[in-house]
Amino acid sequence: MEAMGGPMMDDSEPFDAGHVGAQPTRSAEQLETIAARRRTMFWRRAVATLLGLSFVLGIVFWQRSRTLTRQCRLALAAYAQAARQQQFAARPTALIEADWASFNTVNNQPPSHYHVIARNWSVAPDAEQSVPLAVCATPHGFLVGAGHHVLFNTSNGLVVRWVAEEEERTYLDDGE
Numbered sequence: 365m366e367a368m369g370g371p372m373m374d375d376s377e378p379f380d381a382g383h384v385g386a387q388p389t390r391s392a393e394q395l396e397t398i399a400a401r402r403r404t405m406f407w408r409r410a411v412a413t414l415l416g417l418s419f420v421l422g423i424v425f426w427q428r429s430r431t432l433t434r435q436c437r438l439a440l441a442a443y444a445q446a447a448r449q450q451q452f453a454a455r456p457t458a459l460i461e462a463d464w465a466s467f468n469t470v471n472n473q474p475p476s477h478y479h480v481i482a483r484n485w486s487v488a489p490d491a492e493q494s495v496p497l498a499v500c501a502t503p504h505g506f507l508v509g510a511g512h513h514v515l516f517n518t519s520n521g522l523v524v525r526w527v528a529e530e531e532e533r534t535y536l537d538d539g540e
């Protein structure tokens with residue numbers, strides 16, 4: 365066995381020495397491994413960067429959407445006050461939309477941001493009733509749950525409430 369092993373070793377040594385020439389094959393594999401590792405690293409970093417960026421953008425977007433929502437609420441309250449001062453309730457229904465549209469923009473939320481339900485303005489609400497008068501034409505804050513601001517006429521006066529989108533559709537079907 366040793367005799368067999370001997371020549372085998374003798375054979376293999378020059379073979380290995382001869383392999384020096386063939387070593388590029390092995391290092392090509394190694395290079396391929398290194399390249400593969402680098403590709404993996406690159407994609408890991410790319411994904412990490414994208415995730416980080418998405419997170420930051422998400423925060424920025426969420427904050428902006430919150431700010432816009434707050435501005436919308438304040439603007440609608442201001443328009444409601446102007447409408448009360450101008451006695452919209454006593455006006456012909458046909459004029460209400462145009463009169464609403466003529467308000468000066470408050471808080472970067474133009475009057476056109478709201479859909480005015482003109483025919484409801486002359487309705488006197490019962491004790492428990494809330495009559496919708498104006499509603500955001502487009503929903504807000506889909507990151508924190510989509511909804512609209514709605515201006516209601518109640519027996520206690522005009523109030524602005526946040527209404528989730530599904531609810532809003534239900535009563536708009538009734539109101540319109």
Ligand SMILES: [Zn+2]
Nearest residue numbers: 436500504513
């Ligand atoms: Zn709005």
